[in-house]
Amino acid sequence: MASAAQQTLFMPFENGILPPPAGRMRFLAAGIDADTALDDAWKKALTCLQPFRPEYLKLEKAGFDVVARLEGNARFDGGLMLLGKHRGRNEEWFAEMLSRVAPDGIIVVCGGNKLGIDGFRKWAGKIVAVEDRFSKNHAVVFWLRRPDDLPDDAIAALRPTAKHVEGQFHTAAGMFSHGAIDKGSALLAGHLEGRVSGAVADFGAGWGYLAAECLKHPKKIRKLDLYEADFESIEAARGNLPSLSGEIPLSFHWHDLVSEQVAEIYDTVVMNPPFHEGRATDVSLGQAFIAVAARRLKPGGRLLLVANRQLPYEATLKPLFRSVETLQETDGFKVIEAKK
Structure with missing residues (x-):
């Protein structure tokens, strides 16, 4: 209806x-x-x-x-x-x-x-x-x-002006964190070194900020795949990242992680999962993202995620992963590492 x-x-x-x-x-x-x-x-x-x-x-x-x-x-x-x-x-x-x-x-x-x-x-x-x-x-x-x-x-003249972030990332109205780096994503970026490796996926990649941060550690990464439900955002990421990737293969997937299967298996998944603004107790999208990551990570693989501190993702993570650790809590966010 x-x-x-x-x-x-x-x-x-x-x-x-x-x-x-x-x-x-x-x-x-x-x-x-x-x-x-x-x-x-x-x-x-x-x-x-x-x-x-x-x-x-x-x-x-x-x-x-x-x-x-x-x-x-x-x-x-x-x-x-x-x-x-x-x-x-x-x-x-x-x-x-x-x-x-x-x-x-x-x-x-x-x-x-x-x-x-x-x-x-x-x-x-x-x-x-x-x-x-x-x-x-x-x-x-x-x-x-x-x-x-x-x-x-x-x-x-009616069309909103596109905004560039850090002089290199194209973003536009309607995208998550349009015109600025999301504070939670920036917090997660500080924990990627030494943790991202092998085949890497960014779930809910937006215009590509977290993926770009992963690319700062090229010696460890074999490939990087981006999954995003908003077409305009994934197309922006498609334009934002190639100049940063060097020899690392990139793939871009306009994809609904809830209803569409992910074919690949990964060593690392990074995510800043979406939730409904103003309805903090509705964490179903984030829970679905976590479940998909658990299915597509290799044994020993690693999930790195950031979320608002009050969102109870730990209850979803603990049955699906061998270990779950909070790496940092600050400014209303938490960064979690979960290992298969």
């Missing part, structure tokens, strides 16, 4: 306020979930933009036309956009809508109240006049028409 916000997104069409797609009309849909209750007319009309691998796989399985990134000069008759938690990525998607939807095409945007939808509506309204809006299911939906006189440079 679709989220309450996504149900609200389609209400202007269901209530007869806006006409649904007809004939061969195509709509770009950014950020929507795989809603199997949508009728076939909508499924045929939609091209879904979804860079988050778990949701991409669900859309693909449900029979939607889905892409991780829009390439070429694809154009659409209308657009649908469901706000996510990253303001910058929402702004990027809105600019993409204006760039690709035909003049006078309808663009419909919806988001939950807690995601700042009213603020986003006011921001969008400064660029293009909003036709109407309404609230339902603790969400707001609004719509506008793509002007026929909107210059390309005005659209380009």
Whole structure:
């Protein structure tokens, strides 16, 4: 079943306020979930933009036309956009809508109240006049028409500026730790020397900071594989790391560690596992990452992870590893080493 916000997104069409797609009309849909209750007319009309691998796989399985990134000069008759938690990525998607939807095409945007939808509506309204809006299911939906006189440079100005970290790492809005090195990852980096060796994997690699830190110890590393669920982040890592790798082979995997199998076996796994901000007791993603690491590490292999101090990963680690040691606790973080 679709989220309450996504149900609200389609209400202007269901209530007869806006006409649904007809004939061969195509709509770009950014950020929507795989809603199997949508009728076939909508499924045929939609091209879904979804860079988050778990949701991409669900859309693909449900029979939607889905892409991780829009390439070429694809154009659409209308657009649908469901706000996510990253303001910058929402702004990027809105600019993409204006760039690709035909003049006078309808663009419909919806988001939950807690995601700042009213603020986003006011921001969008400064660029293009909003036709109407309404609230339902603790969400707001609004719509506008793509002007026929909107210059390309005005659209380009809406896109968030990419940020470079330490003068060498490209990062962009929507990525974890966009524009700065995460404090927990930096703490873990201080414990890699003498511990990373052989075939190494970075689970939840983001734009490649921890992998880059691993590459500072080249004599010990035979290869380095990166796994990341966000397409834009793994593509950034693909550009960030080759100049640092020397002769160490790199591989980049746009991958959902929870639902997709990892084929390789490793000597070392490093990770800063994700968890839901504001819901510190929900550690299921981190637990899943740990379980995958335990399955794909050789006997004697080593897992190095950093986490917020209060997250109870030790209860997951101890049944799966021969030894579990906290290497450091400081500034609200802990660095843990677990050996198979």
